[in-house]
Amino acid sequence: MENLVPKVVPGDGTDGLRERKKLxxxxxxxxxxxxxxxxxxxxxxxxxxxxxxxxxSRRTLFSYFPAKEDLVLQRFADHExxxxxxxxxxxxxQSPLKALREFQLSALQRRDPYxxxxxxxxxxxxxxxxxxxxSLQARVMRYTSRGIDALxxxxxxxxSDPLTARLAAVQIIMVLHELALMNHxxxxxxxxxxxxxxxxxxxxxxxxxxxxxxxx
Amino acid sequence: MENLVPKVVPGDGTDGLRERKKLxxxxxxxxxxxxxxxxxxxxxxxxxxxxxxxxxSRRTLFSYFPAKEDLVLQRFADHExxxxxxxxxxxxxQSPLKALREFQLSALQRRDPYxxxxxxxxxxxxxxxxxxxxSLQARVMRYTSRGIDALxxxxxxxxSDPLTARLAAVQIIMVLHELALMNHxxxxxxxxxxxxxxxxxxxxxxxxxxxxxxxx
DNA sequence: CCTCAAAAGTAGACTTAGTGTACTATTAAT
DNA sequence: ATTAATAGTACACTAAGTCTACTTTTGAGG
Numbered sequence: 455m456e457n458l459v460p461k462v463v464p465g466d467g468t469d470g471l472r473e474r475k476k477l478x479x480x481x482x483x484x485x486x487x488x489x490x491x492x493x494x495x496x497x498x499x500x501x502x503x504x505x506x507x508x509x510x511s512r513r514t515l516f517s518y519f520p521a522k523e524d525l526v527l528q529r530f531a532d533h534e535x536x537x538x539x540x541x542x543x544x545x546x547x548q549s550p551l552k553a554l555r556e557f558q559l560s561a562l563q564r565r566d567p568y569x570x571x572x573x574x575x576x577x578x579x580x581x582x583x584x585x586x587x588x589s590l591q592a593r594v595m596r597y598t599s600r601g602i603d604a605l606x607x608x609x610x611x612x613x614s615d616p617l618t619a620r621l622a623a624v625q626i627i628m629v630l631h632e633l634a635l636m637n638h639x640x641x642x643x644x645x646x647x648x649x650x651x652x653x654x655x656x657x658x659x660x661x662x663x664x665x666x667x668x669x670x
Numbered sequence: 671m672e673n674l675v676p677k678v679v680p681g682d683g684t685d686g687l688r689e690r691k692k693l694x695x696x697x698x699x700x701x702x703x704x705x706x707x708x709x710x711x712x713x714x715x716x717x718x719x720x721x722x723x724x725x726x727s728r729r730t731l732f733s734y735f736p737a738k739e740d741l742v743l744q745r746f747a748d749h750e751x752x753x754x755x756x757x758x759x760x761x762x763x764q765s766p767l768k769a770l771r772e773f774q775l776s777a778l779q780r781r782d783p784y785x786x787x788x789x790x791x792x793x794x795x796x797x798x799x800x801x802x803x804x805s806l807q808a809r810v811m812r813y814t815s816r817g818i819d820a821l822x823x824x825x826x827x828x829x830s831d832p833l834t835a836r837l838a839a840v841q842i843i844m845v846l847h848e849l850a851l852m853n854h855x856x857x858x859x860x861x862x863x864x865x866x867x868x869x870x871x872x873x874x875x876x877x878x879x880x881x882x883x884x885x886x
Numbered sequence: 887c888c889t890c891a892a893a894a895g896t897a898g899a900c901t902t903a904g905t906g907t908a909c910t911a912t913t914a915a916t
Numbered sequence: 917a918t919t920a921a922t923a924g925t926a927c928a929c930t931a932a933g934t935c936t937a938c939t940t941t942t943g944a945g946g
Contacts, residue, residue, distance in 0.1 A: 472942060475894095476894085500930085500931060500932085511895065512932095549886075592812075595811050618876065622880070625841045632836060657833055664884070669767055670765075686913090686914080687914085688913060691913095727924065728904090729925065732905080733923085738903070888945100888946085895939080895940070896938080898935105900936105902931100903931090905928105907928085907929100909925080910924080912923070915920095916919085
């Protein structure tokens with residue numbers, strides 16, 4: 455007697471040759487695109503060229519990356535809820551703001567690209583690409599916005615009323631974003647990460663002081 | 671003897687039949703576009719249709735509005751440096767934050783569309799259009815970003831060090847933006863502006879308290 | 887190993903935003 | 917009235933993204 459349940463049980467999505475192949479192809483396409491963008495600029499490379507270079511059809515490329523911007527920015531999604539996770543994982547008794555400050559300072563120390571304080575040529579070239587392309591900047595803002603949502607939710611689940619949680623999240627995420635931009639700008643101007651480091655620490659500390667104690 | 675200076679002296683740009691005609695045509699095109707967008711949605715109306723309805727060629731339309739989004743959002747540009755102007759025009763001795771708070775509360779009272787607290791059907795439809803269209807939201811963010819620049823500049827010319835000015839500007843403008851979103855959301859859900867008013871005042875006051883005294 | 891249904895991929899036409907170019911029509915000043 | 921600049925148009929072009937119908941690959945079961 456034949457089985458009435460569907461023959462293909464999706465599993466958890468990580469098993470099977472098919473899944474691994476898809477993942478690899480996605481990697482290939484993304485890497486090809488970024489390489490070409492870094493070489494010639496986002497607007498100077500067409501989807502058609504990327505697809506051809508990566509050895510897939512245009513249509514296939516679009517089935518992996520729904521928009522041209524996604525070819526560059528998928529990796530940003532990883533960081534989108536970093537702040538929320540930091541707050542969630544904080545030591546008991548520690549305030550959210552204190553946890554974020556601590557995390558941010560250690561991120562600077564380890565030159566986390568996310569802080570803007572990283573002068574690795576490939577990483578700073580990637581940042582330059584993103585920040586010099588309007589449509590990419592717009593997309594980054596979307597991720598930032600999701601980061602705000604995530605943090606607000608986390609703060610709210612932590613005793614804050616919804617209004618305060620939301621306002622705090624907006625302030626915090628946007629300030630962190632601004633600090634990263636400042637660091638990146640210095641790196642762009644040729645400063646080394648090591649040179650910039652002390653000032654980056656100072657700026658971050660000052661920013662958290664302002665967040666905590668207000669603008670006055 | 672012929673005159674060696676250029677024959678056409680531009681003047682201040684407001685004189686002449688030509689200038690007035692251009693201004694009127696621009697109005698016509700913009701109004702036509704917004705009417706059509708409100709009726710069918712931003713993505714459902716093509717540039718070709720708008721140009722045809724407004725009685726101009728596609729190319730002419732693009733010479734007035736370089737992108738489809740600009741057909742909707744040019745009027746946002748007016749508000750882009752409102753915060754900076756408010757700070758500049760404040761009474762002597764008043765702190766920037768105090769001036770902005772005062773301005774914002776009076777803007778709520780007069781139901782300034784800019785605060786999100788306006789239930790006029792045409793205005794709320796316009797907001798809904800903008801907020802339900804991704805590409806328009808991205809464009810709004812650009813204006814917001816310019817508002818930050820303007821305010822930062824104003825604060826800096828007012829004694830703040832550049833870092834503090836910049837961080838304060840980011841916080842203030844983004845918080846105001848968020849407050850407007852909240853009000854708008856309530857209006858969208860059918861609440862009247864009058865109904866929402868007390869809570870809007872409360873939220874704004876709370877937001878300025880947080881900005882001034884910190885998140886703690 | 888063979889079969890076969892589902893999933894992945896492809897080809898190519900289509901829509902639409904936006905640009906470049908070469909031409910025509912207005913306008914305003916002499 | 918002449919004329920040079922400016923505004924507007926027609927038309928062709930590029931490129932992103934979608935739709936549809938077709939082919940290939942894969943992996944599970946017998």
